[in-house]
Amino acid sequence: MNESVLIGVQLLLAHVLTDFVFQTKAAVVHKQAKKAKSWFLYLHALLAGILTYLLLQQWTSFSVPIVVTVTHFFIDLWKLNKKEDNLRVFLLDQMFHLLVLVAAWWYLNPAATSFPELLSELSTNTSFLAVLAAYLIVIFPVGFIIGKATKRWQEEIAADEALNSLESAGRVIGIFERILILTLILTDNFGAIGFLIGAKSILRFGDSKSGNTRKQTEYVLIGTLMSFALSIIVGSLVRVLIF
Template sequence: MAVLLLLLAHLIADFWLQTDQMVKDKLKYLKKHFLHHLLVSGIALAIIWVYLFEFKHIIHYFVLPLSFIVITHLLIDLLKIKLIDSIKSTRTDNMKRVVFFLMDQVLHVVIILLSCTLFIHISIPDMTASFKELSGTSSLHLVNTVLFIIIVYILATSVSGHIVKNIVGSLPSEFANFEGELTLRNKMIDGIERDQPKTENSFTGEYHYFTYSSPTRSRGKLIGYIERLLVIVLTVIGAYPSIAFIIAAKSIARFKQLDDRNWAEYFLLGTLSSIFLGLVIGLIVQGVLM
């Protein structure tokens, strides 16, 4: 329970309590981000301290792990900021950001596991056993399962959404809202030759119009969330062929937009990235629960 609770606290502070503005200018909002982790991690450690240790040894079981987690989190974030600021403007910017993001999250997880080992005295075999008890007969299996499901939900929505956003990159507003292309053809007859039935002197004018919708990024984000959650469920139950229907449904909904090659490539990259992340998380869930 302790490991899952601390992982959940980290995800809540890092994704649910962070605004887009805080992510863009993390150095400016570093104090606020620090306070978020101090508060959420403090609540999680307080629950662990009360439940597992019954108010005993507050320094060792509460103060020290909280200080260790928050200070190391701050140092890791500063390192990540420095690395991101060092990125030059190249075509590989997005992939570098994804790598830095994944490294950042892995380091945070390692710190949480290390703090559980050093201060809460939970060994690696005990951590492994706790995952095996998620669907077992342990008295804590219900709590562990609920925590695990919430963690999976955050991974499938906010975390995966952030990764997909970094992979596909940012688009100009007119490109992101592109709806389709409309072509009109108009046949015109020269006025001078109009009264001469035997002479046909005409030309065709062709006009191209691009149609755009109002910004609906929040709707697209919601579609991505539902898509990955469906992929996870289908993966867990082994219904892999059904995943193809999700891709088909998205393609039908975006049929007109797919006429534009650039938009089609953007759509394909985002969809494949989202499906891949859903499959990976689904296989992890399947391995833990089955």
């Protein structure tokens, strides 16, 4: 394995072990209750540094483990002082940790390209730009197109008392659905798309048995087929462009 990749995996593994494997529910509850006075918080941050040191196996270098320990402590303290521990706070917490790990990886990898050079290389890389554009297209413009195209049917079933779904759930499902389809196409796993269609058909069959109206089922089917078709078209165009 390439040394730079190995360093990245080691740093990430140390973080996963610290935050998700060795952190018990009791420790989380204690930290939330005591915050900066919780000895679990200090032990947790210290564990992050120790695991980083052990996995990197750079026995004479302590700078990265110390930085990981200190930043892990303050990032977790920031999270503990937030009024709500919701998904947004969790994602921000993990993003801050990952930014520290990226900086540590950059520091430990002398051959790493400088940030301006990396941006310059990516901005002129056809494959990267094409894939990035494809994901942005299936997430935003395609969702907008489907929403506009199915608006009249959405309004028609909006007053249906049998309609009982989570707010914006369909939009979120559609986004992940299109991301998954595009990923399968770009990784040359066309057959798996059939399993995805089959799984969704089973779910719709369950909906029909639970009392959802035919109009609602047809509306979801139209949106699903449009979502699949547009994602497949975008993915196929990208494959033609970069492969």
